[in-house]
Amino acid sequence: MKFLKVLILLVLIPLLFASCEIHFDGDKVRIKGITLEHSRTITLTDNEKYDTFIVEAHSGNIALEGGQSYDLEVKIWEKYENDVTLSIQNGKLVGETASGKPFAIATIEGVIPINTSIDIQTGAGNIMISDMEGKEFEVETGAGNINVTNIKTNNIEINTGAGNILIKSLIAIELECNAGVGNIDVFNSTAKNADCNSGIGNISVSESQFERHDFNTGIGKVNYRNNGKSVEL
Numbered sequence: 001m002k003f004l005k006v007l008i009l010l011v012l013i014p015l016l017f018a019s020c021e022i023h024f025d026g027d028k029v030r031i032k033g034i035t036l037e038h039s040r041t042i043t044l045t046d047n048e049k050y051d052t053f054i055v056e057a058h059s060g061n062i063a064l065e066g067g068q069s070y071d072l073e074v075k076i077w078e079k080y081e082n083d084v085t086l087s088i089q090n091g092k093l094v095g096e097t098a099s100g101k102p103f104a105i106a107t108i109e110g111v112i113p114i115n116t117s118i119d120i121q122t123g124a125g126n127i128m129i130s131d132m133e134g135k136e137f138e139v140e141t142g143a144g145n146i147n148v149t150n151i152k153t154n155n156i157e158i159n160t161g162a163g164n165i166l167i168k169s170l171i172a173i174e175l176e177c178n179a180g181v182g183n184i185d186v187f188n189s190t191a192k193n194a195d196c197n198s199g200i201g202n203i204s205v206s207e208s209q210f211e212r213h214d215f216n217t218g219i220g221k222v223n224y225r226n227n228g229k230s231v232e233l
Contacts (some may be wrong), residue, residue, distance in 0.1 A: 029077040031058070031102045036077035039106070042086050046070035050091030052136070053112050057122040060106030061144075066114030066131040075107040091116075117153075126163070145182075164201070175210075183220075 079101040117134035137156040145163040158177040170189035183201040194210040206225040
């Protein structure tokens with residue numbers, strides 16, 4: 001069952017790209033058959049407090065850290081110059097175009113309120129989350145590395161179709177992480193329940209404490225190091 005789960009993640013990669021029909025052509029992007037010739041970075045600020053920050057991006061790195069309010073730099077691709085308007089509506093990053101043509105959300109960097117849950121999905125790109133204390137974290141990329149550091153939460157789920165997962169200084173009740181192809185490293189973290197699976201890759205856990213843990217890999221090794229002792233599972 002565990003191996004089946006990570007095999008599903010391997011299938012996730014082409015499905016994510018197919019669902020948004022995004023293609024790269026040099027310095028241009030094509031989505032749903034329409035070429036997006038222009039790119040720009042939009043500064044987005046918001047002082048409201050939302051329970052969850054929701055992002056559905058096409059391709060690009062995402063880097064978020066906890067702070068007092070929303071202060072983001074978002075790169076977008078658009079058909080015409082200044083065609084896209086971005087905003088945060090009920091906690092979700094949304095965009096509209098004046099022309100009615102499609103657009104693509106790419107790189108997202110900046111600060112969001114520290115006590116915010118996160119729900120992030122991107123077709124491809126690295127994701128970095130740090131210094132947050134939201135109740136729920138769900139982070140998913142079709143292809144890319146995921147790095148979470150200094151996170152305090154009830155539940156966290158991390159999925160990558162192809163890429164490595166690095167977890168540092170996490171405090172959680174429920175931890176679930178899955179990599180189709182990639183290594184999983186957990187350091188200096190605690191959770192009541194930890195469930196980590198890799199289809200092709202190693203799982204390494206060090207200086208961490210779990211009341212219950214279940215680590216599985218289809219092709220690879222599991223190494224649990226704690227208090228100076230290393231055990232290959």
